[in-house]
């Protein structure tokens with residue numbers, strides 16, 4: 163295995179990124195006033211999809227937008243094309259990483275369709291409102307947004323939050339709206355994170371094209387051994403992602419990913435996160451803090467290797483595990499199944515290839531932890547992803563005995579994000595190990611105060 | 625991450641929104657009563673009333689104690705630089721600001737009534753977030769939100 167082979171980026175990835183970069187200029191200035199350069203960009207986008215199922219709707223969309231026909235199917239076609247271009251980049255990058263790591267790429271598990279509950283009719287109406295709002299953003303252009311055009315969406319978002327079938331939409335859209343409102347109203351010329359907002363716009367549009375349908379899953383029974391974690395959050399959602407080895411009877415161990423998330427407000431952070439996540443994943447936090455396994459029975463596993471976390475179907479096991487050994491074994495096995503992404507979710511930003519680096523394979527460089535030395539060769543660390551938590555510090559790298567990292571592609575280059583560092587102690591260093599201990603401290607804190615207010619006021623309102 | 629953690633006991637809600645620093649301040653004396661207060665960006669206008677639209681008795685041409693508490697907590701929550709920029713307080717020097725109260729002298733407007741309901745409904749929206757059930761389903765889009 164040689165991560166250092168990842169110094170160059172495949173040529174098609176570079177070209178696609180360039181095409182998307184030009185498309186995003188249109189998002190910044192707005193589809194409402196297309197310049198001749200914009201029209202040329204849209205034409206080359208269409209040309210790159212010639213002969214694919216997207217060619218026809220895309221041609222129609224570009225012709226229509228050129229005539230100022232602002233209808234949502236045109237914007238849906240643009241979103242689908244942009245997402246497909248990122249999907250192709252994702253696949254090329256995963257293929258490159260798989261060669262460098264000397265292992266087959268992770269595949270979706272073949273699962274029979276499971277009957278499940280369809281989204282209620284109300285969901286379709288709400289998603290239509292989302293598409294309408296997204297269309298207005300794109301017509302105006304990110305650089306020209308006015309706060310008056312952003313605020314009415316809050317009412318739609320409130321209704322989406324109240325609809326459990328749209329939880330994914332709520333998490334994404336609340337984060338997107340937060341960011342827009344942080345910049346607007348702006349004095350002077352606002353600095354627009356073009357690529358990022360076009361990504362969030364595209365994700366939102368693709369997710370809102372049709373009400374969500376139940377995904378195929380299977381019930382699993384066995385033992386989960388969590389060996390790495392990552393924390394993701396914006397002002398209104400916090401999410402703890404846990405990666406672990408799943409041992410099922412009669413099957414080789416595989417890697418799964420599970421995620422517990424809670425809605426929140428900006429003022430809730432630090433210790434309050436423990437209180438928020440405890441409600442949905444208390445046993446997961448307990449197992450992470452103690453370096454213990456979890457007996458699970460009847461939890462649902464998606465084809466992507468995502469385990470739907472259900473507290474009632476988990477039981478913390480008493481034995482302390484050797485998690486570094488566990489991670490090393492399952493991550494270096496060429497045949498162990500690993501998590502992946504659904505085709506419609508594929509994007510360079512969701513590439514997170516789990517790798518195990520043994521202690522003699524790397525060395526820490528400098529205090530700032532901007533890079534690792536891999537056999538004398540520098541390799542970038544995703545330093546902007548270090549969590550602001552004492553559970554996992556850049557200083558833990560020095561003298562460590564091995565680590566688990568997510569191999570990521572961000573800002574046009576590969577980097578490693580350490581998500582577990584083995585210091586030779588029973589419980590490895592990873593984010594979330596400290597959360598269980600502060601669960602009790604949350605009492606009387608901000609979370610308790612706001613919950614109490616909510617209990618009184620929201621009951622009064624309804 | 626916020627510049628500094630703040631406690632929500634006295635000021636349960638503060639936000640920079642729709643061109644205002646606005647929020648809800650608990651009454652010192654009455655547990656059940658809250659004041660709704662705001663400073664407007666640009667004009668520097670401000671107001672304080674109960675959530676039933678009764679004007680605050682402390683508001684006599686200059687900001688009352690609730691408004692001072694509001695801006696203090698606003699600066700704790702967002703940091704002086706963001707509050708100064710948002711309110712457009714050109715004369716203020718954010719690096720030297722230790723508490724929000726020091727910013728009051730740069731606010732040039734006067735009392736100007738807005739419906740308390742507008743701000744109060746934002747507070748209810750805010751509280752709605754802590755009332756939504758947490759979830760164990762995969763949320764792949766959270767990959768974009770890293771801090």
Ligand SMILES: [Zn+2]
Nearest residue numbers: 672680688690
């Ligand atoms: Zn007052």
